[in-house]
Each structure stands twice: as C-alpha cells, then as structure tokens.
Amino acid sequence: MEALVEKVMRMCEEITSLLECDGCGECCRSRVTVLSGERERIEKLAMEKGISLKMDENSVLPAPCPFLREGRCIIYGNRPLVCRIYPFKFLHGLSLFLVAIDECPLASRIYNMLCSIPAEIKIERHGGTAKIPLSLLEKLHDMIAGDVNEKIRIGEIME
Ligand code: SF4
Numbered sequence: 001m002e003a004l005v006e007k008v009m010r011m012c013e014e015i016t017s018l019l020e021c022d023g024c025g026e027c028c029r030s031r032v033t034v035l036s037g038e039r040e041r042i043e044k045l046a047m048e049k050g051i052s053l054k055m056d057e058n059s060v061l062p063a064p065c066p067f068l069r070e071g072r073c074i075i076y077g078n079r080p081l082v083c084r085i086y087p088f089k090f091l092h093g094l095s096l097f098l099v100a101i102d103e104c105p106l107a108s109r110i111y112n113m114l115c116s117i118p119a120e121i122k123i124e125r126h127g128g129t130a131k132i133p134l135s136l137l138e139k140l141h142d143m144i145a146g147d148v149n150e151k152i153r154i155g156e157i158m159e
C-alpha cells in the first residue's frame, strides 16, 4: 500500500510541477500539516533560516507559513511534500482529493482538465473539493507528461 501512495504522490508532484502555478501564495496562508516523517527536516530548515518554528503536536505549521517571505517560499526547493503536491491532498486515509477548486487557480485548471478526460468513474465534487479516482489521475498524468515530451521532441521547450 505504501508503494501505491508513493506512486500517487509522485504523479501528483509531477503534474503540479509541469503545470504553471500562479504563485499567488494563497495556499501558504492557511494551516499546513507536515508529514510526521518530515517534521525533523523542516525544523532543521527553520533553524538554518533563523526561524523560531512553533509546530503543534500534530505537526501543523502556523498560519501564515513562517517560510513565506514577501510572497515567496524561502525553502521552495526543500518544501514539505504536502506543499509539493498541493492542490492535491490525501484526506480520510488513502483517498486523493483536489482541494480549493474555487480559490486556487491551479486547482481550477486541474479540475477542468480532469473533467475533459473521458472516464467511466466520475469525479465526486462537493463544494470546492473533489475526490479524484486514481485511474483518472493516471490519465491526466500521462496526458501532461506526454504533452511535455512531445513539446521537447519538436523543440518548443528550450533547455
Ligand atoms: S498552488 Fe494555487 S493557491 Fe497555491 S500559489 Fe499556486 S495558484 Fe496560488
């Protein structure tokens, strides 16, 4: 099961890194929960940056996030996994959700792309949150990764 979660997280991370984010920083102004396995690493990063980090016992970062400075993440390359896969989120155990569809421009774009993919299992949407079937995530991932590879092949992306 762990291997499946890792695979799904990797796909989410690839999707969010290949699509353009507006960089509005809105997601960094709410409370972010760091995975327990990452807590020590994030505390060390805070120390290195001279930040006195007060995470609660559930590894929740204060809001707005102390790593957000002048609208930018000062640990961007080392940011927690939850930030790297946002606006995807694991909720209720192993179920994958897309969150903040009405607030996050990237989430809204991903949602529209998911809705445009023909699929037997439909997306379940409740307000600004949608439950994403893994088969649909795989299709989106292949579509985006394939599109990037095609652009590289025909030389549309330089370097
Ligand atoms: S992930 Fe969404 S909310 Fe966060 S900075 Fe990007 S566009 Fe804004």
Ligand code: SF4
Residues within 6 Å of the ligand: 027, 028, 029, 032, 065, 066, 067, 068, 072, 073, 074, 075, 076, 079, 080, 083
């Ligand atoms: S660690 Fe960086 S990306 Fe994550 S919430 Fe804080 S500022 Fe935003």
